[in-house]
Amino acid sequence: MIFADNWATRARLWFPAVDHPSDKATVAFDVTAPSRMEIVANGTLQEVTDLGEGRTRTRWAESSEIPTYCMVIGAADFAIDTAGEVDGIEVSHWTFPADSAAGAAAFARSTEILWFYDSLFGPYPYEKLAHVQSSTRFGGMENASAIFYDQDTIGDALAASPGQAGDAQDGLTSLVAHETVHQWFGDAVTEKDWHHLWLSEGFATYFAAVFFEFNGGARGRGQAELMRQMREMMGPVFEYEAQAGEPIYAPASGSGDYTHLLNPNNYQKGAWVLHMLRHFVGDRAFFGGIRDYYASLRDGTAWTADFERVMEEASGEELGWFFAQWVGRAGHPALEVESASAGGRRTRVVVRQVQPGEPFRLFLDLALRWPGSERRETVELTAREAAFVFETPARLAEVAVDPDGWLLHELAATRPETGSESAPK
Ligand SMILES: [Zn+2]
Incomplete structure (x- = not known):
């Protein structure tokens, strides 16, 4: 043969x-x-x-x-x-x-x-x-x-x-889904140069996970299954970052040898870029933008900037900072979150970015939980440290960080502020 x-x-x-x-x-x-x-x-x-x-x-x-x-x-x-x-x-x-x-x-x-x-x-x-x-x-x-x-x-x-049959079948389904996504992204809309490979591999990796979100696998379906798959992708991203210290877009690295581009930055971190973009602009603008990107560049080629432009048009948001931060910059945020009573039913939450380098611009979801109920809040972070005060109907029991898994980050610590008698438990 x-x-x-x-x-x-x-x-x-x-x-x-x-x-x-x-x-x-x-x-x-x-x-x-x-x-x-x-x-x-x-x-x-x-x-x-x-x-x-x-x-x-x-x-x-x-x-x-x-x-x-x-x-x-x-x-x-x-x-x-x-x-x-x-x-x-x-x-x-x-x-x-x-x-x-x-x-x-x-x-x-x-x-x-x-x-x-x-x-x-x-x-x-x-x-x-x-x-x-x-x-x-x-x-x-x-x-x-x-x-x-x-x-x-x-x-x-x-x-x-037999014990592994479901996961093994999902692994094959994931592979077939990945390669099928490439027919649209990679083959029909092709990265114009090798260093934009995430437009091919990041898309195939993310939308293979989205197949399970909508259609299910051995471990279920829906947001929980998508979150599980996205969290599994974090390990390889962090490991590769520690080893290579490069952003996704790294035109100077490994010149002449393209196989080095088959790395977790272009696959898993590329998938995370799409996942975070989806959460920032919302499902309607995200999936509409993906359709526009394919329709307008089908049988052609694209830079990352072309994708950025289409997604800006679809969402009405300025996204230059987003792509610069997630595609053009190495690393990821490491967060430390502390909460303490601010009197009555008020709680003060302090979020610190403890990764090296400049702070990221982040929209962080928090779940404020008290006995019997909870409320979601989204806070914007631009500085190394930010404090927020929330009022809740009952004494706060827990602050869960990024409860639905929409942000690529590491949690350095989450704790009630030490030394405070009134800290919620
Ligand atoms: Zn691929």
Whole structure:
């Protein structure tokens, strides 16, 4: 069998190209191969010609402009299953015959996934969607309309022990969702240069989690499931920050080697940027802006500034500070929160930013809890330290910081002010 595997700049090793994501193009492949092989590539199947002597020529053509890193062919003895159709788009599964049952399990939610994103982002950009077991070096590779997956990841889809089956299935669903999101973000709207890769990987990572928020998985659905997935992403972000100390946008780093860009800044922190932006502008402006961004830049390329402009238009908010802080600056806020009685039912809450460097501009949600009820407050922080006084109907029992998980931060401490007799417990 033979599979192309181009990311980042290996298309040039097998066809002549301006091998850069800023230069997208349509593409057609004529593949002459032994007749026992099935051929898959980008776009639509145009022609299959029997050349005699056991050879067949197959032509695939993609009519939309795609980046060179997504232009591929695959040739193997495949079992091909048509999974269904979504909005006129055929979804198919291409697996090695011995792995077709595992493939059916791995790709079990492929049509549901396509339907969801087609509804969320706007019409799917290509003519078909093939999920293909392959020899790619990556777990999955988002080649336009012909996604390639690591052969063992698919082949082992049924191998999880019963106790892990739900999480293992969700892991595969998350992978398929991630690669499917890339069809819109990465493939159709492509980062104009490598250092804006978060526009591809951050989007795929975040909207894969959003799939579970709306459609559920083994651990449930809704805001709680989204919060769980976002919190899981914090660890890798903090670890990478400690090691690399770089912002997401770091054009000077690792020059010439693009694989270093496959890091938690572009994946998990990029996802967090979208998550925090969603909370700041609200669901209506956020999802509307995402649709506008796709509709206006489809089949083209984007810088981070293009995304910022579209989201400013969608929300009516000035967002320069937001992108400078979260994409252009390294690190994350570390917070210390103290509360103490300010007499009667009044409570004074002090929030300190204790991370190194300048303070962040933050909109921090607090849940003020007293026996039997609670109230949410959002406070804006711009300085190292800020104090707020809240009045509540009963004596305050607890101040919960960011109770719904919308802010990328570490909590240095949350406590009643020490030495105060009247501190709420
Ligand atoms: Zn990806």
